[in-house]
Amino acid sequence: MSVPEFQTSPGMRDILPPESARWRRFVDVFGRVVESAGYGQVMSPLLEDLGVFQRIGDATDVVTKEMYDFVDKGGRHIALRPELTASICRAFVQHRPLTPWKIWYTGSMFRYEKPQRGRYRQFDQVGIEVLGADDPNLDVEVIALGWEFYRALGLAQVSLLLNSLGEPADRARYVQALQDHFEANLDALSPESRVTLQKNPLRVLDSKRPHDAELVAAAPRIAEFYSDVAAAHFEGVQAGLTAIGVPFTLEPTLVRGLDYYRHTTFEFQGGTLDSAQNALGGGGRYDGLVESLGGPPTAGVGFAMGLDRTLLACDDEGVFGAPDTAVDVFVVDTTGGAEALVLTSQLRAAGISSDRGYENRSMKSQMKGADRSGATFAVIVGSNELESGTVVVRPLRAAEASQAAIPRTDLIDHLKKALS
Numbered sequence: 001m002s003v004p005e006f007q008t009s010p011g012m013r014d015i016l017p018p019e020s021a022r023w024r025r026f027v028d029v030f031g032r033v034v035e036s037a038g039y040g041q042v043m044s045p046l047l048e049d050l051g052v053f054q055r056i057g058d059a060t061d062v063v064t065k066e067m068y069d070f071v072d073k074g075g076r077h078i079a080l081r082p083e084l085t086a087s088i089c090r091a092f093v094q095h096r097p098l099t100p101w102k103i104w105y106t107g108s109m110f111r112y113e114k115p116q117r118g119r120y121r122q123f124d125q126v127g128i129e130v131l132g133a134d135d136p137n138l139d140v141e142v143i144a145l146g147w148e149f150y151r152a153l154g155l156a157q158v159s160l161l162l163n164s165l166g167e168p169a170d171r172a173r174y175v176q177a178l179q180d181h182f183e184a185n186l187d188a189l190s191p192e193s194r195v196t197l198q199k200n201p202l203r204v205l206d207s208k209r210p211h212d213a214e215l216v217a218a219a220p221r222i223a224e225f226y227s228d229v230a231a232a233h234f235e236g237v238q239a240g241l242t243a244i245g246v247p248f249t250l251e252p253t254l255v256r257g258l259d260y261y262r263h264t265t266f267e268f269q270g271g272t273l274d275s276a277q278n279a280l281g282g283g284g285r286y287d288g289l290v291e292s293l294g295g296p297p298t299a300g301v302g303f304a305m306g307l308d309r310t311l312l313a314c315d316d317e318g319v320f321g322a323p324d325t326a327v328d329v330f331v332v333d334t335t336g337g338a339e340a341l342v343l344t345s346q347l348r349a350a351g352i353s354s355d356r357g358y359e360n361r362s363m364k365s366q367m368k369g370a371d372r373s374g375a376t377f378a379v380i381v382g383s384n385e386l387e388s389g390t391v392v393v394r395p396l397r398a399a400e401a402s403q404a405a406i407p408r409t410d411l412i413d414h415l416k417k418a419l420s
């Protein structure tokens with residue numbers, strides 16, 4: 001087969017059936033889990049003013065290097081969303097809903113990253129955010145819902161890493177201490193991490209380079225810088241998770257890639273993917289973000305998880321496969337196709353899913369189509385059946401069951417009983 005002239009751009013994918021049905025079910029299950037805790041769905045635009053995302057922070061690759069931004073025909077500088085937390089905060093400022101505002105979302109995000117397995121330029125997330133309540137119990141609720149969702153998918157090898165970045169002043173003192181530590185040992189730092197150090201000393205802790213491992217391990221720990229308020233909040237989160245049986249590992253180097261976090265940060269890691277792509281989801285508190293978008297001081301906490309990546313983890317663990325989307329009935333009509341048109345329409349109206357053969361193909365060819373469709377029954381109409389007002393119902397999945405000719409008027413009742 002020759003290579004087609006047009007293909008998806010790098011890092012972008014077509015999701016075809018039956019995989020697309022699996023994606024939809026993923027979102028359905030997520031919606032069920034979080035709606036049972038009082039979260040409502042927000043659907044917001046794919047595009048925002050560039051400034052909305054710039055508030056995420058100018059030391060974030062997502063903002064400085066990976067944004068799909070352009071000037072539109074009206075001269076506005078806009079960007080395809082790289083994440084949804086900033087958009088949700090913008091929506092909060094715009095609509096001023098009652099608090100706590102508990103919302104969930106799903107949709108595509110865009111980041112100009114180097115594509116590889118589990119890392120794409122267009123990828124989907126599901127997530128939740130809660131705005132307007134500063135209570136460690138909420139951090140616990142948010143994390144627990146993520147945990148419960150992974151359980152609902154059947155994933156067993158997910159672990160939860162937990163950290164707190166403290167209050168902004170704690171964080172600032174910590175960043176200074178890190179800067180001092182790494183600058184005092186600059187020769188021992190990889191060239192890449194030296195560049196990172198200039199922009200954001202916290203991100204040096206993220207370095208997975210073996211060269212940096214020793215210096216990162218010897219770096220000061222954030223816990224030494226917590227104020228009483230930050231320490232109490234973090235203790236509350238840990239006590240809450242323990243009380244409801246969500247296992248976690250404290251990870252003092254977990255800073256995450258976005259700049260808006262303060263207090264709690266967390267990440268869900270899969271057990272089967274490469275370490276660069278094993279973050280299935282993550283989140284934390286971002287109490288200053290609404291204010292930076294022009295709103296009142298407002299607490300915020302949430303997470304997002306990657307659909308693409310979580311489904312790869314499901315593949316690796318052999319759980320949450322594509323659902324069975326086969327129709328109940330396949331209508332084979334060898335009399336020209338008009339009977340199939342009427343029968344499928346009647347069956348669908350009665351709630352029985354049905355497909356059919358087209359182009360007046362031979363019986364053999366239509367029966368092949370019936371087999372391929374995965375239908376439970378073929379309903380066959382030939383000229384004899386047409387004359388006698390009957391149809392033949394042939395079971396396709398149960399080898400021992402035999403076919404039966406029944407009056408057409410009884411078909412729907414007959415199938416309903418047989419399918420129940």
Ligand code: HAM
Pocket residue numbers: 082083084085111113118119120121122123124125127128129257258279280281282283284285286301302303304305306307308309310
């Ligand atoms: P994030 O860690 O940037 O956080 O993304 C969350 C998840 O999205 C990741 O754990 C990963 O599964 C998926 N993801 C990110 N980039 C890619 C990519 N290029 N290809 C495939 N999957 C990807 C956020 O986006 C924050 N908004 C989370 C949050 C919500 N924090 C507070 N509230």
